[in-house]
Amino acid sequence: MSAEEKLLSIHKYGLYTTFTPEQISSTYLLLINYLRSNINSIDSIKYYDLLELQFYLSLLSNKDHEAKTCLDRIMDKFGDGDSQRTAILKATYLEATAGEKVAIEYLSKRKSDELVCLKKRIALGKSKATKQDYIKSLIGYLNVSPLDTEVWFELSETYVDIGHYEKAVFALQEILLVFPFAYNIFARIGELENIIYKKNGDLEKLESSLKHFLRSIELSSNFIRGWSGILITTGEFKKLNNQKPLKNVKIDYESLFKLSNSRLQKIISTKGTNKEDLFAGERIISTFT
Amino acid sequence: MAVPDLIIDPSLRYWVLLPISLVMILFGILRQYIQILLNPTPKLQPLSKIRESEHIKKAQLLKTNYINLPKRDFESRQSYLSEKLSNGEYLAEEIKTDDDQPKNPLTDPGTSDAMMNMAKNSMGNFLSQTIMMGWTNFFFAGFVLMKLPFPLTLRFKQMLQSGVATTDLDVRWVSSISWYFIVTLGLNSIYNVFLGDGSKMPNQMQQQTMAPPMMPGGPTPDKIMNQEANDLKIIPYQYILDDVDSRVLKIYGSK
Known part of the structure; x- marks a missing residue:
């Protein structure tokens, strides 16, 4: 993937919001260098997209002045009268520099039909x-x-x-x-249903939780969260069975337990996913087996 | 009978050929900027309209992706959404029950806006063409401007010598009006150089033959909603997680 495509996809999918500080600074450097060397050849739509990305990255890495420069360039071109997108940029800048209250005030002066601005206003009001x-x-x-x-x-x-x-x-x-096909959402539902089971001991919830984890790894084979969930929920089934034999559970939890254990170990030994997940997987194996 | 060779006054080149080309280039650039100024700013959709279309879409999504939901959750959504859709809670405007016919697109304010924009666009094109052609015709009608350096067949006579009514003139001579047409068709690459970005200057030929933008019309939202509500009521229920355990064991188990 070329640098341009990479940066544009980071911008398009908002990936910078979940970046670690190292990723932010490396992306920032890439962006600055790219803009500096390609300023003449880049077409204007992409240029303003990248400028928007630079704005967010600068704000995230505490370079307020630079963010202001980007914002001014975008404002000079588009203004904020009709565009919700620039209004969001301005509100974000105000939020970072002058505080949430000012940003909310700025947004509440705009037309009431603007959906994106409404969303931003709700988000800004969260802390209060x-x-x-x-x-x-x-x-x-x-x-x-x-x-x-x-x-x-x-x-x-x-x-x-x-x-x-x-x-x-x-x-x-x-x-x-x-x-x-959002496998992470399946796993999250599994986690929540596991909590519900912990609270009220409803076996149906535990089964449903296990099934959601199973669906998540059916969709994404190296998904540590899903495999860990299977390990934990099937372990729970085994524990219950030891106390009092379970009769009407149709799921083959014994083999699923073994399967998830071996899959987790395999993912960890082959380093099949990112560092944090691998670390969490190791800890789960050591506590639950 | 052979026609004796014509001798063209060299000032024709400076006072006719170059001015026509230059004026056309400048005019094209001017038109480009006027078009940018006339471009309508995208209108903000009222929230009620968004709400209406998103709920219709939601019903459609429920219809395709319901397999992800447990039975109880599916049924509650099914009955809730089909009821809300059929009693018109999400409609942006009140339903008019009196007529069954589709609205006349000419009297509907939403449509006339789109038509107005289209009309403006094509009018602009039409006007600018007319003005330029009128100008060329007014000042330079019947001029023979230049001689092409290569021989051509008689069929090109119509194309190259419009406005000059001489049957015997060699096809290689080009009249002013014809020069105007040739330049019109060939200027796009020059505009690209001047205006930088090719994407901004749509090809004139393309513009004229472009399909008209989608016209509003078709079934009204309340009809669609009723349809969706009925569809929702008859979905046969399935649950994707029913046998997920055996599926997973099958996929990963053998290793």
Whole structure:
């Protein structure tokens, strides 16, 4: 992949929001060098996309002045009267430099029909609002735009924070309706249902949790989270069976336990995924087997 | 009968050939900038419209991806969504029950906007062509401008000598109007040089033959919603996680 494609895909999918500090600084260097050497040949749509990326990267790495320069360049070209995209940039800049309150004020002066600005305003209000109010505004947003999976996930995590796991699972299911193969969401549902099982001992939930983990690794074979979930839930089944033989469980948890154990070890020995996950996998094997 | 060779006044080159070409290039650039200025800014969709279309899409997604949901969750969504869709809660505008016919696209304000834009665009093209051609015709009608350095067959006479009514003139002579047409067709690459980006200057030929943008019309949202609600009610339920354990053992187990 060329540097340009890489940078554009980072911009397009918003990957920079989940980057580690090292990744941010290396991407930033790549971007600066790329822009410097290709400033004349790059076409203008890509240029402003990359400038937007530079804006976010500079803000993330605490280079406020540079972010301001990028913002000014974009504003000079597009203004913020009609464009929600530039309004979001400006609000983000205000949030980082002048505080959330100023940013919310700026956004609330804009037209009320702007969906993206509404979303940003809700996000900005998160720290000040109570959980209930925050949930209420998220649901209000989802009533208008029920396909925004980002907001569904945020809603789910907020429900988890206040202990409403069933509702959190419901929110995640909405994501599965939009992205039917989201293996990470399957695993997350598995985790939440495992928590529900821990709380009330409902065996059905444990089974459903195991099944969600199974689906996640059916979709992505090296997914450590999924395999770990299988290891933990089948281990739970074994433990229960030792206490009192389980009769109406049809799943072959013994062989699944062995399978997940061997798969985890294989992934770890071949370094099949990223460092953090490998480390977590090792710890799970040592505690649960 | 052989026609004696013509001798062209060299000032024709400086006062006709070059001016036509130059004016056309400048005019094209001017038109480009006027078009940018006239380009309508994209209109903001009202929230109720977004809500309407997203809910229709949601029903369609539920119809295809329901296999991911456990039975109870699926059924609650099924009944909830089909009820809301059929009672029109998500509609952006009130339903008009009086007529069954599709709306007249000429009186619908939403459509007339799109038509207006289209009309503006083609009018602009048409006007600029007319003006330029009128200008050339007015000042340089009937001029013979230059001689092509290679022989051509008689069929090119129509193309190269429009506006000059001499049947015997050698085909290699080019009249002013014909020069105008030739330049019109060949200028795009020159615009690309001047305006930098090829993507901004759409090919004129393409512009004229371009299919009109999609016109609104078709079934109204309330009809679509009713349809979706009925579809939702009759989905035969399946659950993808039912036998996932045996599937997984089959995929990974043998190793």
